[in-house]
Amino acid sequence: MKKYERITAIITSLGGVWIMVYAWHTLKLGSIHVPDAGFLPFLCGTGLAVLGIVWILILQWKEEPVSESTAERRLWHRPLLSLALMVLYGVAMETVGYITSTLIFMVVWQQIIEREKWIKTMVISLLGTLAMYALFVYLLKVPIPPEFFVG
C-alpha cells in the first residue's frame, strides 16, 4: 500500500509542476492587477506540487500497519475487467446500437464477472435489457443510438 501511495505522491507532485509550467507558459498568468487564465491553475499546480512532497514526507514517517490475516480477501481483477467491459459497451453502443449492445453487455457481465449459469444469465440479461428499454425509451423517451441490425 505504502509503495503505491508513494508512487501516487510522486505523480501528484510532478503533475503539479507540469500544471505550473502549462499555466505560466501556455495560459499566461497576467498580473496581480489583472489576473489571466493561468493565474488560478498556477496556484493550484503549486498547491499540488507542495502537497505531493508533504505526502511523501508523511509516508516516510508513517509506520506500515501490520496486515491482518483475517482481513477480507479482495479480488482486484473484477473491477478492472468490469471497467474494460464498460468501455467496450460504449464502443458497441455506437456501432451496433443500444439494445443489442445492452444485451451483449449483460450476458458477458453475468458470464465473466459473476460466473452465472447460462439459464440464469439469459433470464437476467433479457429482463434487464427489456426493463431499461421500457424505462428509458418507452417511458422517458430518451433518444438512443440506432440499431445496426434494424436500420
Added chain:
Amino acid sequence: MDIFTGLINGFSIALTGTNILFCFIGAVIGTAVGVLPGLGPAATIALLLPITYVIGSPVTAVIMMAGIYYGAMYGGSTTSILLNLPGEAASVVTCIDGYQMAKKGRAGAALGIAAIGSFIAGTVAVVGLTFFAPPLAEFALDFGPPEYFALTTLGLLLAVTLSGGSIVKGLIILVVGLLLAMVGLDPISGKVRFTFGSIGLQGGFDFVTLAMGVFGLGEILYNLESTLKTEIVTTKIGKVFPTLKDWADSKWAIFRGSAIGFFVGIIPGGGAVISSLASYAIEKKYAEHPEEFGQGAIEGVAGPESANNAASSSSFIPLLTLGIPGNASIAMIFAALMIQGITPGPFLVAEHPDVFWGVVASMYIGNAMLLVLNLPMVGIWVQMLRVPYGILAPVIVLFTVIGVYSTQNQVFDIYSMLFFAALGYGMRKLDFDPAPLPLAFVLGPMVERSLRQSLLISGGDPTIFVSRPISGTLVAIFILLVAGQTAFFVRKRMRRAPSVSTG
C-alpha cells in the same frame, strides 16, 4: 414575504399531486439506498441527475432529491441494527448498540426508536431551517466577491478538515476538483484551458458525468472487489413500537441529537457522519450508566440516528442561503438546481420563493411519509437485502450509461464518465475520501470568479480580503484553522518522536 406566508405558499406547492408523488418516490428510493450497503445517497442522487432534465419543474426535482437524501438517513439504520453492516456512512455508529440490541431480541425497539428519533429530529431541523434560512439569506445579500472568495475557500477547507480522513489527501482532492472545473473555456478571458485539442472538452466536464463516475460507478467497481456475501437476515424483528420505558430512556438523547445534528449540519463538511459520532460521544459521556454503551443502550441508537437526520435537513441551509454545498449529496442537489437554470444562493429566497418554500414544506411531508414507510414496513425493506449484488451492479451500470448518454446524446460523455469511474475507484483504493471532489468542482468557478473580480476591484491589492469586516472575519477563521491543524500535527509528531527513538 414573511416566513408564515412563505410556508403556507410552500405547502400549497408541496401538496400538489405531482410533488407529493415525487416526494414519496424520493422517500422510497432514499430508504432503499439507505438499507442497501454499498450505495449511498450521494451516488444515488448522482445516478438520478439525468432525470432532472426530464422533470420539467425545479421544485419537483429538488423535492425528490431531498427526499432521497434524508430518506437514506432513515434507511441506513436498518442494516446497522439487523446486520451490523452500516447501510450508509452516517449509520456506522448505530451498529455499536443497535446490533447488540438486535442480538438480545430487541431489534424492533431499536428500529422503532431510530425511526421515531429520525422523525422528531428531521422535523425539528426543518423548523430551524424555516426560521433560520430567510434572515441568513438576507444577510448574505451584502456579500461581494471578496466575501464569496473567503466563504468558499473556508467552506472547502472545513469540508476537508472535518471529513475525518487524511488532510493532505483531502487537500489534493480539493485541488484536483478545482482543476477539473477549469477544463474548457475560461469564463473571463475566453481562453481554452486543459482541452489538448479535444472539441468534446471545450465545454468543460459535465457535473453529471463526474458525479455518476466517481460516486456511482466508482463505488460499484470498489464493491466488486469484495468477496463478502450479504448474509440472509434471520433476526426476528418483533414489535417496532418502543415501550414507554424505551421512550423515557431515549427522549433526551433524541432532543440532544436533534440540536447537535442541526448545528453540525450547517457547517460545511459537518454533515450527518460527524453529527452522529458527536452525538454518540456526548450520550456516552453524560449517561447515567456509560458501561451499558456497547452492550445495547437504546440512547446509543436514538441520539446518533436523530443527529444524522437533523444534519441532513440543516445542511440545506448553506445551500439555499449562501449557495455553498456542505457535503457531496448536497453538491448533487446544487447541480440539480443548476441544471434547472436556478443558481442557489442568497437571491434564491427572493427570486424563486416557490423553490425555497416548496422544498422546505415538502420536508415536513417527507418526514411524515418516512415514519410510515419505516415503522410498519421495515420487514419489506429487509427483504431488499436478498437482491444479489450480481444483479444490482450491472443494472446500475446500465442505468448510469444510458443516463449519462441521455444528457447530451453523445457517447463522449460515457467515456468521460468511465474516466471518472476509474478515478473514483483509484481514490477508494488509495484511501482518499471522494467527498471534497464534487464540492470543489461545483464551487471552482465561484472561487475563480470571485478571486479575479476581487483583485480587479482592488487594483491588485490582496488586502481587500482582510480589510472588509465579513471577509476579514472569514479569513481570520481560515488562518486559525490552518494554524490549529498545523500545531496539532507538529505536536503529535513531537510526542511520537521520543517513543519511536527509544523504542
